[in-house]
Amino acid sequence: MPTPGSRRLVEIFERTAAVMEAQRDHLSDLDGAIADADHGMTMSLGFRAVAATLARTDAQRVTPSEIFRIAAGAFLDAVGASTGPLYASGFLRAAQRLEGTTRFDEAAAAATIEAIASGIAERGKGSRGEKTMLDVWLPAAEAAQQALRETPGRFWPCVQVAAAEGAEATRTMIAVRGRAARVGDRSIGHIDPGAVSALLILEAMASAFEDGGPDAEHQ
Numbered sequence: 001m002p003t004p005g006s007r008r009l010v011e012i013f014e015r016t017a018a019v020m021e022a023q024r025d026h027l028s029d030l031d032g033a034i035a036d037a038d039h040g041m042t043m044s045l046g047f048r049a050v051a052a053t054l055a056r057t058d059a060q061r062v063t064p065s066e067i068f069r070i071a072a073g074a075f076l077d078a079v080g081a082s083t084g085p086l087y088a089s090g091f092l093r094a095a096q097r098l099e100g101t102t103r104f105d106e107a108a109a110a111a112t113i114e115a116i117a118s119g120i121a122e123r124g125k126g127s128r129g130e131k132t133m134l135d136v137w138l139p140a141a142e143a144a145q146q147a148l149r150e151t152p153g154r155f156w157p158c159v160q161v162a163a164a165e166g167a168e169a170t171r172t173m174i175a176v177r178g179r180a181a182r183v184g185d186r187s188i189g190h191i192d193p194g195a196v197s198a199l200l201i202l203e204a205m206a207s208a209f210e211d212g213g214p215d216a217e218h219q
Contacts, residue, residue, distance in 0.1 A: 005104030017051035030193040049078035069093035078083035093119030131173035133194035
């Protein structure tokens with residue numbers, strides 16, 4: 001069965017891989033201020049592996065749910081650090097949420113953002129305010145659902161504003177999770193690299209919609 005939504009998802013993962021590679025050094029510099037300076041390499045490796053695996057997949061013959069299952073496996077295989085299981089869990093939760101659909105429109109995107117956020121939160125036993133990627137994913141999920149209900153014509157601007165504000169908010173937080181927690185109060189004043197990379201993922205998703213993306217006419 002043709003699945004134009006899957007082609008859009010492949011485009012999103014390709015864009016994400018490209019931006020992670022372009023921002024690899026920046027993300028690692030951010031990470032170096034409070035942790036081990038490897039976040040840029042981790043995200044680049046993970047999403048390059050996803051993009052490479054999907055490049056060998058016929059997106060016309062798999063569903064969006066299957067795309068996320070493939071992405072989860074590829075990311076986890078490539079990334080052994082804690083980020084690997086977190087994003088793999090988020091992608092698997094998105095796969096469950098999208099079961100049975102061939103579309104990837106804004107409603108599906110909202111469900112995906114919420115699923116990734118909840119999957120990461122459950123796997124990492126984390127919450128908002130802890131200076132992590134969840135400070136982007138959780139407010140973005142809330143904004144996505146609100147935009148669908150109230151301002152569907154401004155769906156992606158609303159999501160991006162919430163995500164950007166969430167990332168910036170981590171600058172004033174004390175890290176309590178991961179390697180950054182070892183520096184305690186000294187993490188104040190530094191933006192969290194995981195929050196920045198989460199923002200980059202959401203921006204890649206938005207760009208695929210705003211530029212039309214593959215098969216936009218079917219969405």
